[in-house]
Amino acid sequence: MSTGNRKTVTPPRVTIPIGPQHPALKEPGMFKLTIEGERIVDAEVNIGYNHRGIEKLAESKTHLQVLYLAERICGICSATHNGNYAQAVEMAAEVEIPERAKFIRTLTWELERIHSHILWLGVAFHEVGFDTAFMYSWRDREIVMDMLEDLSGNRVNYSMNTIGGVRRNVSEELRSSLLTRLDKLEERMIYYRDVAIQEKTFWNRVDGVGVLETSVARATGAVGPTARGSNVPVDVRFNDPTQAYVHLRDSGEFEMILSERCDVAGRAIVRVVETIESIKMCRWLLQNLPDGPIRERVRPRVQPNEVLARYEAPRGEVVHYLVTNGTDKPERWKVRAPTHANWVSMRHTLIGNYLADAPIILAAIDPCFSCTDRVTIVDTDDNLIESVPLDIMRVRANKWYRQNGGKF
Amino acid sequence: MSRLGAMEKELLKSIKKKPATVIYPFTKEGLNIPVGLRGRWTYKNPDRCTGCKICERVCPSSAIEMVECGPDDIQTKTGWRPICHFDRCILCAQCVESCPRSVLELSAEFEMAFLSRDDMIIR
Numbered sequence: 057m058s059t060g061n062r063k064t065v066t067p068p069r070v071t072i073p074i075g076p077q078h079p080a081l082k083e084p085g086m087f088k089l090t091i092e093g094e095r096i097v098d099a100e101v102n103i104g105y106n107h108r109g110i111e112k113l114a115e116s117k118t119h120l121q122v123l124y125l126a127e128r129i130c131g132i133c134s135a136t137h138n139g140n141y142a143q144a145v146e147m148a149a150e151v152e153i154p155e156r157a158k159f160i161r162t163l164t165w166e167l168e169r170i171h172s173h174i175l176w177l178g179v180a181f182h183e184v185g186f187d188t189a190f191m192y193s194w195r196d197r198e199i200v201m202d203m204l205e206d207l208s209g210n211r212v213n214y215s216m217n218t219i220g221g222v223r224r225n226v227s228e229e230l231r232s233s234l235l236t237r238l239d240k241l242e243e244r245m246i247y248y249r250d251v252a253i254q255e256k257t258f259w260n261r262v263d264g265v266g267v268l269e270t271s272v273a274r275a276t277g278a279v280g281p282t283a284r285g286s287n288v289p290v291d292v293r294f295n296d297p298t299q300a301y302v303h304l305r306d307s308g309e310f311e312m313i314l315s316e317r318c319d320v321a322g323r324a325i326v327r328v329v330e331t332i333e334s335i336k337m338c339r340w341l342l343q344n345l346p347d348g349p350i351r352e353r354v355r356p357r358v359q360p361n362e363v364l365a366r367y368e369a370p371r372g373e374v375v376h377y378l379v380t381n382g383t384d385k386p387e388r389w390k391v392r393a394p395t396h397a398n399w400v401s402m403r404h405t406l407i408g409n410y411l412a413d414a415p416i417i418l419a420a421i422d423p424c425f426s427c428t429d430r431v432t433i434v435d436t437d438d439n440l441i442e443s444v445p446l447d448i449m450r451v452r453a454n455k456w457y458r459q460n461g462g463k464f
Numbered sequence: 465m466s467r468l469g470a471m472e473k474e475l476l477k478s479i480k481k482k483p484a485t486v487i488y489p490f491t492k493e494g495l496n497i498p499v500g501l502r503g504r505w506t507y508k509n510p511d512r513c514t515g516c517k518i519c520e521r522v523c524p525s526s527a528i529e530m531v532e533c534g535p536d537d538i539q540t541k542t543g544w545r546p547i548c549h550f551d552r553c554i555l556c557a558q559c560v561e562s563c564p565r566s567v568l569e570l571s572a573e574f575e576m577a578f579l580s581r582d583d584m585i586i587r
Binding site: 117118120121122123124125128188189192195198202205206208209210213215218223224247250251254255256257 | 469470471474475484496498499500501502522523524525554555556557558561570
């Protein structure tokens, strides 16, 4: 073809659906990316394929039983929901738990943050195709998994918290063994921080990708490392501390990790540095562990009350709204998982980037769909997505109960 | 000299190391089973059971069922004793914690695969 005949062809807009079932997705989610050539020009992100009715189920269980149900909202942040629910019930019952229980509860939370962030780092390495670091970081994640197993008796669903305190004590041998392993873990994490910054395989893929400006992060209500990576100082541990975080903040040794980069690299740096900060927090908690009982007796019937319990989960702020009615069961329980807050900003971060960068941008908020899924109804026949308001939901529920005779 | 990347040293060091994993079904060495593991549901002191049904009431997944004591069983005060439908058990150990007479226990046994649901009823 001669140069005279050459003409510029504008690539047509193509919509690429990813999911709901896709080999690359660990949980069902639907992403419709509209692309022009290799650039993403529009994105639609939908969830709602994994609704499990946990909140409704909780209304038929006692507070003690809901603890174990809450834990199963999310596999990675199980101590988060378990502990935050326990905290919510204690607030509703207006009881103060012993100091030692607060410290152990916070220790479990912080160890969980360490394992969750290392997990994210491994996933991020994997998403950019740097599988060597993925394997190595997950090998070293086993150190903290073993620590949690020794502490609670289980690798994943720790069940450490109960209403009025914690269920297991930390013996003197366990304390010294945890401290030794924390040193090893810190050494490894500093190494991975340096790898993440110095290794071009990783850094060039995340530098300047998926930019979420500070103003947009604020406007879309981002939380957790997503917000802190965009220089928005939101961290419940420092802004509105509960449990032993009050002591941690007052000690003045710890600070909120922020990054001004606003891109995926910023979020990665926040997470890695936060892991090192968490290790220091765990060490502080173990060194200053007070003596005393680990649980307070709380009556099963909780007085009528309405509380909002907040906690900084590894992915961001998690909110448990609980209404109690004087019985041993919750009247209403609502969970706002952090991914729900971060979800809104996702579209903005995707637009303008290359299609090949979509996986790492999606992974950068550390999404957890099943924690988030609440009431969006998706009609699989015509792909209709419908958000159902409360009154229609109630009408449907009543109809269902009438037809099924009010029995499960 | 061209380098393998920032992890070069670590990679070369690992050549000499043993694998981090163990070939589990063939060997159980190096599995590091912790002392307080919450494993298979068992009776610790079956003769101390009074049949108070607290374990059945607290179970979050309705795994525990109270059955009447048979002639061969240890006779409890109320004539009922717990059995566990282990397929429903979520290993939370709330029954162990709530039992006033420490009858139950979650043992260190972690191999809990069965071929039939009937095999999973722990009597």
